[in-house]
Each structure stands twice: as C-alpha cells, then as structure tokens.
Amino acid sequence: MPQVSAFVRHLVKETERVIGAWFRGGEEEEEAEAAAIALEQPVTTMERDHGAANGLRFGLAAMQGWRPEMEDAHTVVPSLPGALRPWAFFAVFDGHGGAKVARYCARHLLPHVTGSLDLRPPAALSVEDVKRGVRAGFLRLDRRMHKLWRPAGGDRSGSTAVAVAVSPRHLFFINCGDSRAVLCRGGGACFYTQDHKPFLPREQQRIQRAGGTVTLQRVNGSLAVSRALGDFGFKGAPGRGQTEQLVSPEPEVYEMERSDADQFVVLACDGVWDSVGSEELCRFVHSRLLLTRDLEAVCSQVINVCLHKGSRDNMSIILVCFPGAPCVSEEALQREAQLDAIIEEKVQENFKRQLDEGEPNLFYLMQDLSEEEIPDLPPGGGLYSKRELITSIYNKLKDEHRAVSSRDSDESR
Template sequence: MGAFLDKPKTEKHNAHGEGNGLRYGLSSMQGWRVEMEDAHTATVGLPQGLDNWSFFAVYDGHAGSRVANYASKHLLGHIITHSMGPPGPEGVTPAPAPAVETVKMGIRTGFLKIDEHMRNFSDLRNGMDRSGSTAVAVLLSPEHLYFINCGDSRAVLYRNAHVCFSTLDHKPCNPREKERIQNAGGSVMIQRVNGSLAVSRALGDYDYKCVDGKGATEQLVSPEPEVFEIERALEDEFVVLACDGIWDVMTNEELCEFVKSRLEVSHDLEKVCNQVLDTCLHKGSRDNMSVVLVCLPNCPKVSEEAVKKDRELDKFLESRVEEIIEKAGEEGIPDLVTVMRNLSSESIPNLPPGGGLASKHSVMEAVYKRLNPHREVDGNGVDLEDPW
C-alpha cells in the first residue's frame, strides 16, 4: 500500500532526446510517497544492428525499488538477445531486422528470462526484499510499434486527433486474470491478489510465484507481458507511457487532450511532462508519478493562436486571484485552497482540456505568494497555516 509523507516531494527528474525521426521527454516525481519506486528507460538507437529502432519504458515498483531499477537497466538487453540472438563478432554484417513474430516472441521470452534471472538474487530469493514492478513499454521499428504491458501501468497511442490504442491493465478482477489466480490456489479479495497485491502481472513479487506444479505464467502473479503490434502510420502523433499515479486521476482521453494542448504552446517536452505531473498532483494523485512522452513526426506543432490564448488565460487567472484576495478585506486573507475553490465554481473559458484549473495551479500560486509572501504554501497548494 505504501506510506505517505506530510507533504509531497515535488522535485523532478527530467530527460529528453531525439533521433530516428522522433523526440522524447520524460519526468518523474516522488510525490506523497515515502519512497521513490518508479524507474524508466529511454533509448534511441539499439544495438545488434537496430540503429533505427528505439525503446521506451516505465516501471512502477512496489514494496521497494530493486526490481524496477534492475529491469530499467537490463530488460531491453534480454529482449534484444531473444529477438536477435547474442551479439556477433565485430566487423560482421548485422543480421537483417527480425520478423514481427520473432520480435513478439523475443519480448515475451525476455520478460520471462529476466524474471527468472532476478529470482536468483540472494535478497529476493531469501525474502529479504519482496519488491516487484509493473512494466509498460513501446518498441519502435521503422514499420511497427510494439506495445508491451505487464501490470497496470499504461501506454496510449494518439493518432489522427484521437486515442487510437491503449494497453490493457492487468488487474486481479479481470476474468482471465482471476481464473489464473484461482487455478493457482489463490483468491481475489478487495480487488487484490489474496487481498494484498493490486496487480495480477508483474516482474518480481516472488512470494506470489511459488505454487508447486505451476509454470511461470500460471502463478498467482505472472511475469508474462501482453504484446500488441501496430503498423506505423503518417497520422501517428505521439505515444504516452505512464504509471498508475497518472492514470488514477486522468483518463486516456483527458491525458492525451492535455498533452496535445501543451504541445501547441511549447516545444519543450520536459516542460510538457512536468506539467502532466503537476496537474495530476493537484488533481489528487498520492502515488509516485512517471511519464514518458514520445513525439512522432506528425505531433502537434506550436500555434501562435494557442500561445496567445494561453497567455490571456494566465493573465485572467492572475487578475482573479488578486481580486479575490483584495475583496476579502477585513474578513482576512483566504488560503490558496479557498481561492482555488472559489475559482473552480466559475465558468472559465479556454482552460486546458483534460487538465482544467488544476493545470494552472502554478500560475495562481505564484500570484498568491507574491501578494502574501509571509504565508507558507506547500507543493500541493495547501496553506500550512490553515490546512483543510
């Protein structure tokens, strides 16, 4: 379940890059959790002659970060080995790109092999470390997108101005997952495996993978990923990978519409990803948060009109915060939460779709701090002198 801090840690880890006709940005934040258990992978240009392939992934750890961190460094290597075979001698012409079914089988085998490999680590084998991790990824070849999912992190493809594809969350209540769990002698209670674990597929979690007579993919928790192959199209705009700290508070459509609106006002993909995390924090997410945004050639471009509207919205919100504080007068200065509540009851035009007022929290907070420099406000917009 995880313990929580008194106030969220909002410092972010960022990265960005480009190549192979794409750009990417990523951001991760600890948030309200006591530990940061997320990890990620972002690789443009792969070994084994796959220079024009790329790989991105998000890993959402639980009960510790060991499995997530190890997978972020080594899962790709296992996938490539089982898709392409071991590296050949230097100077030898690389083998042709593997067939689609070979790649899909290599991905599945790579997951099973890394899970088997990690099981031999002494701390995981002896139960000193009971960590596990989801994994969601996209492997891009020149012709295909391979979406890979194990757990309840999620990937979406935005194509031709709508959500074209989404991976399926592996939850214990899903009929297929529940059947496997029960066949392995387990149960699903309060939507969790044996009343405890909230995901039905994951790397690690070896306490749930010790049923005699059952194979690796027949255990209470399975390390087997689902792999979906989609042909690339000119209309592809972007792919978003995120952990459930994001999806807990935003739907597929909301997140994609918000990302689209932010891409129309900024080229900076790190900034866009940071805005996603901040917006989810102010929408109420209490989990670690990680997001990877992969922009394809047809991704939304910055629009002068969109930039103008966004600036006008910021100025309007700044003026409204000033007005609310000025009108308070003798009644006393309201805390920022009260200001936000007042504004949420108003009909404000041109708020970012999917993000709403929460996505403009930093604008309003900046005005509030300028007008009330001696009042302390934490990273979630709660006035610490007068918490609600």
C-alpha cells in the same frame, strides 16, 4: 465533475488499502502499510530528461511525491545499438514493496529482450518474431532475478512494466501490470494498453487455478496487480508453470503499423493514471504541444496536474513524439496568454474580496475559482494545470499586502 471523479478514485484506492491491511492482519504488515501511506509533505523535486534520434523526440519527468521512497525507474534508448540502430525503446517500471526489482529491470530488461531475438538482419524479423522475443526476454529476466536473490532469502518487491519499441514500420506496445501506454493518432487516443487487474476474468481464473483468491480486488487480498516482474512470494504454486502462477511475469504485446497520423505515445505509471484518464491526458498533452517544444516541461506539467488532483503515489511519465506531433501555434500561444490574463484578474478580484472579509486563504481562493466559468482552460488539465500560476500570483499579492501593511504600521508610529 473531473474533480469528483479523481477524488472518488483516490477514496476507493485508499479504502481498499486500509481494508486490505485489516483483512491480512499481522502487526508487521499493518505497520508497513501505514509507513507507505504518505510523507508529511510531498517530495516535488523532479528527475527530467530529453533527447532525439530516429526522427523521434522524447521527454520524461519523474517525482517521488508523497511516498517515502522513489520506487519507479525507467529506460530511454532512442536508438538501439548495433544492427537495431533504427529502433527505439522506452519503458516505465513502477515498483512496489521496494525499488530493487524496478531498478534491476530498468538496467537489464532491454538486453534480455534483444538477446532473445534471432541473430539476423532486423528487416528479416517478423512481427511474431518480435513478440516471441519480448515474451522470452521478460520470462528469462524474471527467472534470472529469482535465481540471483533466492539464496539470500529472496526479495519481496516487484514491478510493473510498460514499454514501447519503435521500429521503422511498427509500434510494439508491451505491458505487464497496471502502468499504461497510450497512442495519440490524428488528435485522439486511438489505442491504450489494458491494465492487468486481478478481477479481470482471465486473470482471476489463472489466480484461482494457482490456488489463490481475489479478495478486495487484490491477489489474496494483498497485491493490486495480477502481472508483474518479481513478487516471488506469489510465484510458488506447485505444479504450475512460470506464466500460470498467482502473479504472472508474462507481458502482453500489441503491434500496430506506424502511420503519418501518429502524434505521440505516453508511457506512465498508475500514479498518473489514477488521477487522469487516457483521453484526458491525450487532450492535455496535445494542447501543451501547441505551446512548447520542451517535452520535459510538458511531462512536468502532467505530473504537477496529477499531484494537484491528489495523486499520492510516485509518478513517472515518458512522452515520445513522432514527426506528426502538434507544432507550436501562434494562435494557441495568444489564447493561452489571454487565459492567463483572465486568471490573474480573477485572482486579484478574489484576493481583494477576501481582504475585505478577513484573512486571504489560497485554499478558498482555489475553491472559488473552481466554481467559476473560465473559458479555454486546458482540456484534460482544467484549473489544476494553472495551480502554479495561481499560487505565484497569490503569493505576490500577499507579499505586496504585507509590505503595504508594514509601511502603514511604521508611519502610524
């Protein structure tokens, strides 16, 4: 069933995109849409990083995937400078229509936010002070970009933003757009941000008051998010304030007190969330943390799972682990080794059966395996999380078969 759900999500998204291009009309826009569909092969090289400070560990991974350009960007600061040293800040920016806004935000959003906070000791900052500072920082940054680029004819790109600011006592989840943050506490997803989609009642009301429409679940039939930084072509409604435009740069800020039960936070762009749900991803990450402390590797596995599930977008993910994160378990390692052995045996059996019937084929092998009951597959990842292992075993068997066939052919001569 998860395979069907992922397929349906992608089918709906691509159908909306194609119909949206037809609805808007214009050869230039249609050509731009067509160019953005996909490359012939995905770019699977990953940017990876990790670090630790303030009792936190983080890992990240980012992949261009099927898109012609990498439009995602990120910010990782596990210890802020100056008086805010006990604080940390992590953010993912998902660009659209180009990478300019996302990259600018990755460099400049945090200084705009911290510059908006009152210049007093961090301990004296109230929750409301922080929320006001974050909101002011977003709006100031958006105005700054508009002022910088308007004389040159503007820039058509935009970017969503999702972030978490970690203080000694609180977690501040910051969201503008349809990227998402999820908190895993006590073994499950206890909180996640709400995607800003044009069809949500409060978003639709603002869009309509600004003179726009929500068509095909998009702003004016074009943009799939209702809040973003940049996108200045959607921010010129006369008589409307900065946060009352078709697309608003105003973030939502959610505050939670930290708990000893906090395990990890995941920040990711919609290229990840289009392929896996919040609960699914928490379960998968939890299961991987029982096997390794390498957070880069865990993030890379998430992206590979999403790629194999069919994500056609750029993908970026940041994993932030708290002291209460799952630890490597000998029992989990043994269980995983047993699972890998079972999979290897099944691949060998299937490969032999395909040889008897004709030419081996990896696609059909994966299809056959997906129909089998394989116990202890990683929750939330399933067989997709074992695609690399299956491919490696399959290629090894194919190479061995070719070598034997070549040797037999030489001997027959």
